Amino acid sequence: MLVAGCTRHQDPQIAFDGPTMGTYYSVKIARPPEGMTAESLQPGVAEVLDAVVAEISTYDDSSELSRLNQNPSTDWIPISANLHRVIAEGQRISSLTDGAFDITIGPLVNLWGFGPETRPARLPTEAEIADAKARVGWHKLELRADPPALRKARGDIYIDLSALGEGYGADRVGNWLESQGIENYMVAVAGAIRTRGINAKGEPWAIAIEEPLPDRRSVHRIIPVSNRALSTSGDYRNFFEENGKRYSHEIDPMTGAPVDKRLGSVTVVDETAMVADGWATALMVLGDRRGPEVAESQGLVAYFIVRDQQDQPRGFGSKSFESLLGR
Numbered sequence: 182m183l184v185a186g187c188t189r190h191q192d193p194q195i196a197f198d199g200p201t202m203g204t205y206y207s208v209k210i211a212r213p214p215e216g217m218t219a220e221s222l223q224p225g226v227a228e229v230l231d232a233v234v235a236e237i238s239t240y241d242d243s244s245e246l247s248r249l250n251q252n253p254s255t256d257w258i259p260i261s262a263n264l265h266r267v268i269a270e271g272q273r274i275s276s277l278t279d280g281a282f283d284i285t286i287g288p289l290v291n292l293w294g295f296g297p298e299t300r301p302a303r304l305p306t307e308a309e310i311a312d313a314k315a316r317v318g319w320h321k322l323e324l325r326a327d328p329p330a331l332r333k334a335r336g337d338i339y340i341d342l343s344a345l346g347e348g349y350g351a352d353r354v355g356n357w358l359e360s361q362g363i364e365n366y367m368v369a370v371a372g373a374i375r376t377r378g379i380n381a382k383g384e385p386w387a388i389a390i391e392e393p394l395p396d397r398r399s400v401h402r403i404i405p406v407s408n409r410a411l412s413t414s415g416d417y418r419n420f421f422e423e424n425g426k427r428y429s430h431e432i433d434p435m436t437g438a439p440v441d442k443r444l445g446s447v448t449v450v451d452e453t454a455m456v457a458d459g460w461a462t463a464l465m466v467l468g469d470r471r472g473p474e475v476a477e478s479q480g481l482v483a484y485f486i487v488r489d490q491q492d493q494p495r496g497f498g499s500k501s502f503e504s505l506l507g508r
Contacts, residue, residue: 194381211365253336265329275319282463287339288313306462310437347373394447411456414461415446450482
């Protein structure tokens with residue numbers, strides 16, 4: 182779908198969106214260069230995102246990541262520099278969270294029905310969870326930078342980069358837009374957003390943080406963001422219910438089960454959307470107590486929304502968030 186404003190000369194803002202990664206993307210460009218249109222830009226953006234899918238998707242059997250997961254070798258496997266960069270960021274966050282964030286979480290994600298496979302008709306058993314956990318562990322991966330390669334401790338390791346992928350996609354689109362001479366834009370791939378410059382009103386981009394409510398969409402607060410990226414992770418969109426209990430797509434690698442905490446969502450602001458994306462997931466898994474502690478220790482710009490006993494949301498930011506965006 183294409184949407185474009187209209188003036189006698191150049192549009193003050195052009196916008197378009199489309200499907201990607203099983204979700205959506207949207208692009209807004211303020212004060213675009215003369216002659217630039219949504220119709221001229223959308224094919225290039227789609228090509229960039231298609232390339233990202235070809236690198237890191239677990240839903241595409243022919244992607245580089247899928248072929249890596251299908252490879253049973255425990256020797257060094259050559260990988261592209263792009264895939265190495267995403268995996269390396271995942272490993273970095275894992276090391277800083279003692280494995281609360283783990284890109285080898287794939288077997289558990291699939292077991293609970295949040296991966297490319299069909300959701301099972303019943304909840305997994307303790308034995309099935311234990312079997313899947315045996316294949317999970319960020320320390321079971323070894324990376325080499327030059328030339329880029331990866332080695333698995335066991336051949337059935339299954340890497341899932343979905344906690345970094347939307348942010349990575351937003352970064353790639355942002356880089357491409359800048360290569361086209363665009364200075365003012367906002368790119369969103371689902372909950373991961375990257376911004377540059379100003380909006381059509383000459384102000385920072387206004388980004389809404391939603392209330393973590395599964396039954397409706399409601400704005401919790403709006404924050405101004407410019408020349409930064411952010412990502413929100415929560416338990417209120419991608420979930421299923423069984424016997425009156427909600428099971429979120431956020432899986433704790435320590436328990437092997439969906440997170441079951443008061444924390445409804447986390448928003449992280451960073452220089453890149455990929456880093457913000459990964460940290461938002463990591464802090465969600467860490468929960469409402471450990472998450473803020475890690476955010477403070479790492480100096481993260483993070484905003485947490487927790488639910489009280491009456492299921493009412495309450496938000497609070499890290500010290501870095503309040504100093505940067507709390508005004």
